[in-house]
Amino acid sequence: MRGIVDESTGVVVARWLRSLGHDILSIREDRPRMIDEDILALAVRDDQVVITNDKDFGDLVFRDGRPHRGVILLRLADDRTPEKIAALKRLLDDLPDDLQECFVVVTDRGIRVSRRGE
Numbered sequence: 084m085r086g087i088v089d090e091s092t093g094v095v096v097a098r099w100l101r102s103l104g105h106d107i108l109s110i111r112e113d114r115p116r117m118i119d120e121d122i123l124a125l126a127v128r129d130d131q132v133v134i135t136n137d138k139d140f141g142d143l144v145f146r147d148g149r150p151h152r153g154v155i156l157l158r159l160a161d162d163r164t165p166e167k168i169a170a171l172k173r174l175l176d177d178l179p180d181d182l183q184e185c186f187v188v189v190t191d192r193g194i195r196v197s198r199r200g201e
Contacts, residue, residue: 084182087126089135090115092157095164096134096171103175106131119143126152132182134171136162144186153182158190 085106088097097109108131110117117125119139126133132153133140140156143149155174159166170189177194186197 084132084178085130086132086134086155087122087129089119089122089133089137089140090117091136092134092167093164096167099168100134100171120149123149123151136167141186151184151186153185153187155182155187155189158188160191 084100086100087108087110088094088100090111094109094111097107097112100107108114108129110122114125119137120143122133123140123143125131127150130152132155133151134155134157136157136159138156138158140154144151144154155171157167157170159170170191174187174189174194184198188195188197
């Protein structure tokens with residue numbers, strides 16, 4: 084997977100994903116304080132999925148109709164790093180083959196995938 088880990092998700096998550104062989108850019112490490120609109124535009128330009136805990140990406144995609152190459156939104160009751168990693172492990176085990184333009188919400192209860200137009 085090629086992705087951008089938002090500041091809200093954290094450096095440790097980005098490093099963990101890299102350790103699995105994923106091509107990951109960490110906003111906190113590489114482009115601190117980059118605004119959400121610019122993160123989404125960068126992800127589109129570089130064909131990357133955004134991994135975040137920030138609900139504002141849902142607003143950008145669904146309310147504002149911004150283009151994207153995929154967003155993974157972690158909506159967890161406990162948003163400490165080990166829980167984020169556990170949630171992403173569940174997602175990676177069940178990951179759809181094609182996340183292109185999917186909005187994926189990972190909660191404590193499950194995984195919901197919305198494709199553009201659905």
